[in-house]
Amino acid sequence: MTETPPEPIDLAMAQKVxxxxxxxxxxxxxxxxxxxxxxxxEIGAREELRQQNGFLHGGVLAYAADNSITFxxxxxxxxxxxxxxxxxxxVRPATGAKLVAHAVVVxxxxxxxxxxxxxxxxxxxxxxxxxxxxxxxxGTVLSTA
Numbered sequence: 001m002t003e004t005p006p007e008p009i010d011l012a013m014a015q016k017v018x019x020x021x022x023x024x025x026x027x028x029x030x031x032x033x034x035x036x037x038x039x040x041x042e043i044g045a046r047e048e049l050r051q052q053n054g055f056l057h058g059g060v061l062a063y064a065a066d067n068s069i070t071f072x073x074x075x076x077x078x079x080x081x082x083x084x085x086x087x088x089x090x091v092r093p094a095t096g097a098k099l100v101a102h103a104v105v106v107x108x109x110x111x112x113x114x115x116x117x118x119x120x121x122x123x124x125x126x127x128x129x130x131x132x133x134x135x136x137x138x139g140t141v142l143s144t145a
Contacts, residue, residue: 039071064101065137073141086139096121
């Protein structure tokens with residue numbers, strides 16, 4: 001008996017998976033890009049996500065890096081994946097109206113993927129010119145299938 005491969009996941013299904021995570025709902029995360037070895041996650045910079053100096057809390061950036069890394073890997077490894085580890089380097093405080101985490105698969109094997117993520121703080125005007133790099137992360141994601 002052969003197993004039927006899982007259905008490919010599109011952007012709408014990826015958002016449903018994200019919405020199934022209680023913490024993702026708490027921070028109101030959205031997936032705005034998903035497919036072909038990449039994923040982008042966005043979070044509005046609400047007051048309750050900030051630290052005492054008014055910057056987005058580093059834990060919010062780490063969450064965004066972790067999830068975007070895992071979703072990007074899922075585009076190459078399939079939907080049954082877990083982060084095995086990641087590191088993050090904070091470059092500057094996230095001060096904009098929105099956090100954008102863009103992850104791209106650097107290498108994929110049979111059972112694991114290495115993914116790089118850049119996190120940007122984006123002003124209300126939006127767009128590439130309104131983005132400021134605030135962190136860089138890299139992680140390894142394992143297939144659990």
